Amino acid sequence: MEYSINTFEKLLKTCTDTGKNIYEIMQEKEAYDFEITVESVRNKVYQNILAMKSAIQNGLNSNEKSYSGLCGDDCEKLKTKYYKKKAIFGHVFEKITLYALATMEENLRMNKIVACPTAGSCGIVPAVIISLSEEYHLNKEDEINALITAGTIGYIISTKVAMAGAVAGCQAECGVASAMSAAAAVQIMGGTPKQIINAAALALKNLLGLTCDPVAGLVEIPCVKRNSFLAIHAITAAEISLADIETKIPPDEVVDAMVQTGQLMSPLLKETSQGGLATTKCGILIKETLKSKT
């Protein structure tokens, strides 16, 4: 089926007109655009689910540091903490925070991850989908539906702005990943297309202005831990949306605000490592220490 969808308004209208879910519309669009079957689309998406699961497992079983030596053992520490004392909010919280760290630490070890939407934000979507899948015993088809739903949110935002910290700050990387995850969580919990889009908008709207200021130019500080934070942020957005609490600013306008915020953001805070955390005393010291070692 040929669909032209580049706004949330159009997406919702298409869902309403056809009576289909977001994932159904998007898988049909992908199949049409790439001249393949819906089954092929779903199989490709499932390969990504499997890669996400592998990255999580590999990350959970490793405490190898990154080449810089700055990060790589946070997941192990958190796991140890959870062995001794459960998370305040229970198992799902535990899994989400752990799985995000596990995936991001695999990324900094240069191992295989799914860039979703980018490598620096690769822990957020898998943490939410795979944790909820385990907790709520989802089957393969449910997992695929969730990831296609997440991807739809990313696709629509990408028609307005490139997903890169260098273009619009971290709101365009981890912010978008959080919005995608919020949408996936609502899909998993049986929400409507309207609630799914609303959740994405709520997540994104509360991350506007998030800067990209990686220490020493490495996708490690603050990126690794940020993935855990924003995976949890996605769950808050999903819960609020499932209660039919709506964003007062329409979802497409939230994206417009994000684009504008990115344009207004100083280049010093867009992946150049010339401001923010990167130029704190400690940030500069880390950079100089790493430089002296090379």
Ligand code: SF4
């Ligand atoms: S801070 Fe910058 S490099 Fe790190 S994840 Fe965010 S956008 Fe990517």
